[in-house]
Amino acid sequence: HEPIRARRIGIFTRGRKWLWRNPTTTALVTAIVALGAVVGVMFLERESIHPSEIPAKSIAVLPFLDLSQAKDQEHFCDGISEEILNGLAKVDGLRVVGRTSSFSFKGKNATVSEVGKQLNVANVLEGSVRREGSRVRITAELTNTRNGFHLWSETYERELQGVFAVQDEITRSIVNALKVKLAVSLPVHEQRNTEAYELYLQGLYFSNKSSGEDLRRALNFFQGALEKDPTFSRAWTGIAKVWYFLADVYVKPLEAYPASKEAALKAIALDEKDAEAHCYLSEAKRVLDWDLAGADAELKRALQLDPNSAPAHFFSALLPLFRGELKEGLRLVLEAEKLDPVSPITSYVATAAYLANDEIDDAISEGQRTLQLDPNYFYLDSDLAAAYREKGKFAEAIALYTKAQEATHLPSSGLAITYTRMGREMEARNILAQLVQARAKRYVSAPLIAAVSTALGDKEDAFRWLELAYEEHSGVLQWIAFLPEFRALHSDARFPHLLQRITASQDTILKITETTLSEITDPKAQRHVTLKVGVRPRPGTPNGHAVRIVVSFYDLTKDNKMMPTDAQVGYHWLTSATGWAEAAPRFLEATYVRPKTQTLSAGARRYGGFIVRAYFDGQLQDSRASPPDLLTLFPTEDQLTSPQNASPGR
Incomplete structure (x- = not known):
C-alpha cells in the first residue's frame, strides 16, 4: 500500500527517488530514499496542512x-x-x-x-x-x-x-x-512457511530505512524468504522496492532498475493484484524505456487495486510535471499530500511544484513545513533553499545549502547555482570541480552537474552531461522539463529534442531501446567492434510506412578531432526487418572493422564513437550517440549502415 518512505527526493536533485538518493542539489529529485531516518512527528503550529x-x-x-x-x-x-x-x-x-x-x-x-x-x-x-x-x-x-x-x-x-x-x-x-x-474480497491467506514470513517481515523492516547498508540487508532477507518459499509474491515485491531505492543513489540506474523490473514482473506473475508491484514496474518503464504512457498505465492499475495507495498517487502526480503540465502536477501533488499529510518527501515535491509554477511564497511556506516534519530532510539538497534563492534571500539559501552539504557528504549543486546568481563564479566553479571529482569515486547523477553548468552559462557542457544522463538512464533526468534551474536551456533546439526522447510522446512512433557496443577479438584487425541496436515501434503502428535506421561511425584523428570513419562498416538484422505493426523491439547489428593493413601513420585514425538515428516516413523519431556530444558535432546523418531493407515500407 505505501511502499515508499520519506527517502529520496530533492527537488531538483532527485525528484523522487531523485530525491532520496544522490545528495547533491535542490533541483533534481531522484526518487525517494530519504537521507535521514524515519520522519519524526511534529505537531505543527498550524492545525493541519489542508484544513478540512x-x-x-x-x-x-x-x-x-x-x-x-x-x-x-x-x-x-x-x-x-x-x-x-x-x-x-x-x-x-x-x-x-x-x-x-x-x-x-x-x-x-x-x-x-x-x-x-x-x-x-x-x-x-x-x-x-x-x-x-x-x-x-x-x-x-x-x-x-x-x-x-x-x-x-x-x-x-x-x-x-x-x-x-x-x-x-x-x-x-x-x-x-x-x-x-x-471493494474487493480479501485474499485467502494460505498457510505459508513461517520461516519465510519471518524473513519477509525482517526484509520489510529494513526496506523502510534509507542507508545503503540497511537496504542491502533487506535484500538478503527477501531473498532468504524466497529460498524458503519461491511462490511468496510479496518477497519479490520487496526486492523490487529495494532495488528501486538503491537506484540513482547507491547503485547506477542501469544496474538497479532492470533488477527492480524483473522482481516486479515476478511478483505480478504470482499475484497480479499486487498494487505496490505495479508501482515499481511503472518506475522501471519510466526510467528504462522513457515510457510515460506505460508508467501511467501501471499506476492506473495500481490505483484500481488500491485506491488509497500513497505511492501510486505520488508517482501519478509526477507524470504531468514531466510532461510540462505544471498546474495539473501541482494539483495532484497536493492531492497526494492529503493521503500522506506528514510525509516529508511529498511536502518536498510540493515545494518543487510550487517553484515550477513560480509561486515562490507558497514554495517557501511548504519548504518550511518540510523542515518542521524533518529538520534533516534534504534528500540531496534543500528545496527550501532553492525557494529562498528565487526570492533573492541568498544568506538564508546559503545557510540551508551548507547544512544539506554536511548532511549528504556531497558538494551542493544548489549552493554553486546560488553563488553564480551572486556573481561568485570562482566559488561556483570550485563546487562544480568537486562534483566531477566525487563522481569518479561514487555515482553522482549527471543532471546535478548539468544544472551547475547551466547556471554558469556553459550550455555545451550542460548538454554533454544531460546526454550522459540519457545514456545512463538517470531517474531524475525527466525533471528538467519543469525545474527552474534548466530554463536557460529552453531556447536551445537540443532541449525540446531531448525532452521528446525522455518522455516518449504519443507522437513518437519509434524509440531506440538499446545501443550495446562489444569488442570482437580479431587477429586481422586493429579494432573490431559490433553495435547492437534495438528499436521499438509504438503499439498499433500501421504497416506501409518507411522505417529507416541510420548508424554512423566516427574516428578520432591523431589531433583528436572527430571525423566520419573510413573503416570497413557493415550490418545485418538480428530479427525480422518487416512487420513493424507489432510493438516488439527489432534488433540490428552494425560492425566496425579497421584492418591491420591500415598501418598507423601521421594521419592514422582510431575508433571514436557512433550515432544511431531512427526515422519514420523521413521524420526523425529518436537518436543515440556515444560520446553524447557527437550529436552536436554532427547534427545530420553522414552514412547509412543499415541493411537495404531497413527502410521496409512494410
Missing part, C-alpha cells in the same frame, strides 16, 4: 507496540501493522492514511485526539504484540479520535502459523465496526 472536515470513514494504522520480554520484535510488529494497513486500503469508501504518516508517530506519546487532528482521520487503530517462541498474542483496538470512544477491541492468542488469519480477522472487524464494505 474530517471524513467519518477514515483511519490511520499506528505501528503496533512490542511487548515481548526481549523487546526484539520491532520488525514483526511493524510488519503486522503494515499488512493490516494494506488490507484496509482495499476497502471501498475508506480513507486510509499512508504508512509514512501513520508510522511517523512511532515512539511518540501522542494522544488519539492529536493523531486525528494531525492526520485528519476519524479513527485510529492501535495494537500490541507479545511473542514468546511460536506463540503470539496480538491485541488491537479501534478508537474514535473525536470523542475517544472505543469502537472495537480484541485480543488474539495463536500459534505463529495463525498470524495470517489474525490479520484478516482484524481487517474484517474494522470494516464491520465502521460499517463500510470491501
